[in-house]
Amino acid sequence: MSKRKPLIGVTTSRRSGWRIYPLIALNVWLAGGRSTRWVAGRDADIDAVDGIIIGGGDDISPDLYGGRIVTTARLDPDRDALERGMVLAAFERNKPVLGICRGSQMLNIALGGSLHQDAYATYTSSDHIRTILPRKTVCLEPGTRLAGVAGTAPMKVNALHSQAVDRLGRGLRVAARDTGGMIQAIERVSEPFAIGVQWHPEHLFYAHRQMGIFRALVAAAAARRDVTPQLPKVDATM
Template sequence: MRVAVTMSAEHEDARYPYDFLRHNYIVYLQNLGFVPVLVPNGIQNPEDYLTSLGVEGLVLTGGGDVDPARYGQENTASNEISPMRDETEFRLMQCAVDRHFPVLAICRGMQFMNVFFGGSLIQDIPTQVNAALDHRTGTHSIHVLDSRIEQALGIRVWDVNTYHHQGVHTTTVAPGLDIFATTEDNIVEGILHPAYPIIGVQWHPERPSPSPEIDLQLIRSFLDKAFWK
């Protein structure tokens, strides 16, 4: 199965703008049996690009922040913004919804997924969330709220890695999306769409993980569409 994979953008301050993707995404997706197809930011007609390459799924990767203008806020703490990337990913998401492609959204990808469906973000968790955990580095526990996930995995609490300063709060989730995991400070760690095969995780399953077997089981259950049966 070929899957479209989005890329980070270094456009605003670079003398020679470029897109890039960390190699661990490629390794992880290939180990899952996928053929990754990289999507350049700013490509014309991304819908036709997916069709011409026989793509049947989408992975929204991490890196950088979503432009706050996308969710009706001024920029107070966002950085590494790329409007070009945001527009490319918006069109890819719309294409995935129209074609009922499975979508796996990772870290920033989950945040963008939430914005796409009408939610907003906390621009800087350390300064905007009371008693916030350290979400920038290390690991922390997540708590499953969705019985479908708990049944599929056979576990309710596990540890994940963490690499972000922005996030989705339980109060900023898009209408219609289901929260399936949170942290103790009410930052959302997992969301899914109840009608489409679209799931987002705030952590990085493709990076070294304290719970790699659980991460893999979650993604395989998603690929089997276990949460939509």
Template sequence: MANLASSTQVINRNKPTIGITGPDKGGEIAWWFTALGVWLAGGKPVHITPSFPRTADGLQGLIVGGGADVDPQTYQQEAVFKEYLQRTLHHPKKTFFQRVWRFTRWLYYPALFFLRKLFSRKPQWALDQARDHLEFQLIDQAVKKNLPVLGICRGSQLLNVYFRGTLYQDIEEFYREEPNPSSIFPVKKVTFLAGSKLAQIMGVQKLKVNALHHQAVQRPGAGLEVVAWEANQMVQGIEHTTRPFLIGVQWHPEYLPRRQEQRRLFQALVQKAKEVHHQIEAPDLQTALAAPKNSALEELERKEEQKASSSLQPRVLDR
């Protein structure tokens, strides 16, 4: 029996199980791309939703995913073909086959655009309180067991709320002088804090990322530090200063699998997951889900309800 237990432990370390959270409906494309990132990094992805709060044989790592997909703006298509023109047609030295190959590569973005549109839900401010509670309890379990955690977009915001940080409910005020693009295409320039875990993982000081969010971190929570930002100081990345791997990114690295630096995020998570000594088992999660809702989460949901209510009020358009 001792040999069997030892063998099982080695298998778990070699291929750790990574939980990936998401909504019951509307997040299928995000799940598949995130699962691909974990699988390519050598991990075993497990889908966790409010209707299926499973932990398989135990979780050694956690990814708190983004919100339900919404129809992206048409800016994406324009950006894709503008980029194609700049990089392909404006390079006359490229051979015909090189141009075809480059065009094929850039078809990835409009293809992803239409996939997301096909499986997306219409934009709405509907709350998902069951998912909020599930993810909050998973984060709590992961923190207590010192598991590696990656928050993506909404997941990064939830990490900040867990550590008692605050959020901007609407980030449009940061984009008074220039438009705020909503795109799966990498259009936003991000600067990383030198020496931070995130900067070491990404391997660069500056990078272009995509953006699909309408909220963002305002004040970082206890133990968290802002480690990536835009030129207007909009937060794009946070990390815990003492824990080995607790990182939140505002962009969607799962939609950029062709970028090596984006794949490094999943690789770093899986590598840390191989080193953990504890994991989240099914009984742990069931006990956690039976716990009362956290007060910080209730406050966040109250603000979202207020915002949803105000968005339904008729507006007077400026002329």
């Protein structure tokens, strides 16, 4: 097996990615990997990496899932196209994916799912907390891979989103909900490994449970690099 650290491609916004990418890169490094940044309009070679992270940012265009245009939404169609293509290409090549906030939504949409465009209007009992601090409670679904890598107890996370997963995409299941029932995490049930979380674990690098998410991705990427099954490798990190 290769001693080379797995390389993770990380998609970010052209506008704010310079702030977010260093945090994600730190988490990947702490988890035993290395990373490279991708933005729309520049080369992004899926074949050069062992796994991908779809990062957070602006709302996803409703054109991708049959939603309605909201005039207050800030959209980035070029980034939408890059990330949807990267998710599908990753699955075609059996490469693992971690979706963060917007990235979790894109993971769902790429597999044919849809979003609640105003999630808190639908889930009125959900705590509408907008902060990078861990103040929102999510409950992990028993028996999921996320519960395996991050623990089964309720978890305190941050929240910066207004949209959330509605109809699940192909091959996905719910991995966590908040106390109001809103979906907060999804995961793929078969190879390759894929998890999407609605919060921003990169801001919580000091929390052991959040680092478990990045360790799982890096473990899956190492397995892909070595052409071995990913899910058993992830399960061994639990």
